[in-house]
Amino acid sequence: MGLLSPADQDKLRDAFSEMTSRVKIVFFTQTLGCETCLQTRQIIDELPVLTDQVSIEEVNLVLDADKAKAFGVDRVPALAIVGVDAQGDESDSRIRFVGTPAGYEFISLVQAILLVGGREGTLTPENRAKLEAVTEPITIQVYTTPT
């Protein structure tokens, strides 16, 4: 039995049907010492069931340390949202989720997937221009709780 109600599944299915490109969720996990990794996997496993535009790649933090480092991930569970174009080329969106994407964060995860999958963003043209002009690295951490 899934975690999502049939009504929520339908809503997500509808939203995902508008995606114009594929998205891969890179799921960083480890075998031991991660109490919430299984729960996170169960949550994200709900998504590829609803659309073939979303896939999951699992990366072990310890065994695939180089890949984790390449994504700047040092804690698990963590998710990286990666766009995949028609040729199969991947593009890191630089959007990360650290910790279980439960509650309101699940909504944020879905919105991130839809954004990377082709939905128009909500940035104003002015703000988009300011951000595109940035020439130094910026890391924004947004702390949330599930409720």
Added chain:
Amino acid sequence: MAFASPQITALAVEATEYPDLARKYRVTGVPKSIVNDAVEIMGALPQDMFVEQALSALDPSPQ
């Protein structure tokens, strides 16, 4: 914002799972945003204000 610029990385961090980070950044209410470990933004701000405050992290002048 991250999607708009190759220079920007955005992390949504679940505070209850990482109490060490919550303590480090003095997260006593959510949402709380930390930009480049330098600028703290409390709450959910309107887009223009959030962008302005986030970009102030690149401002070399004293806050």
